[in-house]
Amino acid sequence: MGYAVVLGEALVDLLDTECDGAPVYRQAIGGGPLNVAVGVARLGGAVQFVGSLGDDVLAGRIRDFLTAEQVGLTGAVTAAVPTTLAVATFSGAEPDFRFYGEPPSYALLGPDELDVALVEGADVLYCGSIVLLAPTTLATARRAWAAAPGLRVFDPNVRPRLLAGPQALAELREVVAEFAAGAHLVKLSAADAELLYPGEPVESVAVYLRELGAATVVVTLGAAGAVVAAAEADPVRVPAPKVDAVDATGGGDSVMAALVADLLTDGEPVGPSGWHERVGYALRVAGLVCERPGGAVAMPSRAEVRQRFGD
Known part of the structure; x- marks a missing residue:
């Protein structure tokens, strides 16, 4: 089995919570792509994280965490800046993120610093999320996308708080x-x-994204499951398992992680029904993530998914 490269951001989430009746922030290592990388590793896939990290204690914790999770850091670079913080407040299970830190520690990997050989050796390349909003890392993602000989997977992972008005949204739509x-x-x-x-x-x-050229498109719908548009077949709704959600952080990332892990193991499914089965499994992974607090730390192993939902 080969490996996946996940190109994107790693940062620290500060999650709004309470301790002894007083408001506090619980620190959690995060970033959508980081969550994907950890999810792939916990599901048994070999994965390399590619991105820029700060030079402070928080960045050290990110590196130590990824290393402990067996996520490779060959393509990660260090920038002389503090780690970006994403402050998350909750109304229900869905977090609302606001980002702090200029320049963003995650947006400093330039195209010339990209480990092209690492990308060229990968069976799966993931690109997406908020690195697409910074010119430097967008250029890097484009270089990786062009160099990747294997399967390319994409997740826009839009963060409205980082979009400065209609023009920024229009530009992101073009990038997507x-x-x-x-x-x-x-x-x-x-x-x-x-x-x-x-x-x-x-x-x-x-269907629109598929008409643009995407081979398969999956739209996650939270508790309602996902829409899958595979091959030339009409879109199909795949239901999610019933779970007792406590924290939706990382739920969508875990769907992507499960799909990437299965692409590494078995390649692309032969037909739409194969995609429907894989998305069904990915939704079970996400259900288990949503029953646990935290994003990256909530990612399960295959054994834990079997134990919770059966085969």
Whole structure:
């Protein structure tokens, strides 16, 4: 089995909570792509994280955590800046993120610093999330995307707080179209779809992205499961298992992690029904993540998924 390269951000989440009746922030290592990388590793896949990290104690904790999770750091670089903080407040299970730190520690990997050989050796390349909003890391993602000989997977993972008005959203929409055109798999959330394509049904968004060139599109719908548009088949809704969600952080990332891990093991499914089965499994992974607090630390092993949901 080969390995996956996950290109994107790693940062520290500060999660709004309480201790002895007083408001406090619980520190958690995060970033959507980091969550994906950890999820792939816990599901048994070999994975390398590619991105920029700060030079402070928090960055050291990120490195130590990824190393302990057996996520490779060959393509990660250190920048002389503090680690970006994502402060998360909750209304229900869904977090609202605000980001602190200039320049962002995650947005400093330039195209000339990309380990192209690492990308060229990968069976699966993941690109996406908020690194697409910074010119430097967007250029790096484009270089990686062009160099990748294997399967390319993409997740826009839109963060509205980082979009400075309609022009920024329009530019992101163009970037999403560009990456979707060359993707074997696009995964996005219903919230992403609504922000990028307001008023469009999720099935229509999935078909549109497929028409741009994406081979398969998965739109996650939270507790309602996911829409899957695979091959030339009509979009199909795959239900999610019933779970007692306590924290949705990392739920969508875990869907992507499960799909990447299965792509590493078995390659692309032969037909739409194969995708439906894989997405069903990914939704069980996500259900288990949502029953646990935290993002990256909530990612399960295959044995834990079997124990919770059976085979």
